[in-house]
Amino acid sequence: MTDYSEEQRNELEALESIYADSFTVLSKSPASFSITVSSEAEEEEENVVLSLKFTYVERYPDEAPLYEILSQENIEDRDASVVLGLLHEQAQENLGMVMIFTLVSAVQDKLNEIVDQIKTRREEDKVKMEKEAEEAEKVRFHGTPVTIENFLSWKAKFDVELIELRRRKQKEEEQSGKSKLTGKQLFETDHNLDTSDIKFLEEAGNSVEVDESLFQDLDDLELDDEDDPDFNPLDLESD
Structure with missing residues (x-):
């Protein structure tokens, strides 16, 4: 008869020795513990870590x-799901013998693969972004090719804007009213305007006063010969 308690106790002692820096006992009954597994990337910031x-x-x-992921670092959820699938697969293959070391080793190998996959994804994303930027630049430089579909779409939008522009212009003209009428239009709309100036002069004619002093002593003014209406330059030459 298998002594499960003895086998579990012996494995725990071995695991604590192997993973001294990353092994943590969580409970004793039932026996539960955590092991932190890290990839072996050359750059520290590229490492992925699972607890x-x-x-x-x-x-x-x-x-x-029973197994689960307590925490994860630098790893996407889709990759973490792959790790859980791997644990299930390895656990089924190793039933009947202690397997934690085997499971942890398989996870560590998978994390190294994931690091390489992450690098590949980043390179692919970089190339994709550069290509999209180039395509956007081509479109900006050459413009969008005209097709029947996008022309009809533009034409419909243009017609709507044109109708709206005409409506606004008509509304503004209606609101401005007579302020924009020409002189002819003003006379046509108000017949009193053609006699208004005459009426003004008639009303003002009786009240206009003339200052006669302005016209006195004109003979005392010293006028140049050029100002004399009878002046003739030939008379000077004859003298």
Whole structure:
């Protein structure tokens, strides 16, 4: 008869020794612990990190342990889901023998693959963005090719704007009213305007006063010969 408790206790001691810096006991009954797994990328900022939690079931290792991801760093959820799928696959393949070391090793190898995949994705995204920028620049420089569809769309929009422009102009002209009438139009609309000046002169004629002093002593004024209406330059030459 298999002594599951003994096998679990022995594996825990081995795991604590192997993963001394990343092994943490979470509970003793049932036995639960976490192991932090990191990729082996050359650049530290490119490393992906997972904290895995394992919990023994009563009949482990004949039954698979419980497992979950406690935390993740620099890894997308879709990649984390791949890791969980890998754990399930490896656990089923290793039933009957202690397997935590095998599971953790498989996850670490997968994280190294994920790092390479992330680099590839970044390069692909960079190339894609550069290509999109180039296409956008071509469109900006050459303009959008005219097709029947986009011409009809533009024409419909243009017609609507033209109708609106004409409506606004007509409304403005109606609001401005007589302020924009020509002189002829003003006389045509107000017949009193053609006699208004005459009436003004008639009314003012009786009240206009003339200052006669302005016209006195004209003989005392010294006028140049050029101002004399009878002046003739030939008379000077004859003298």
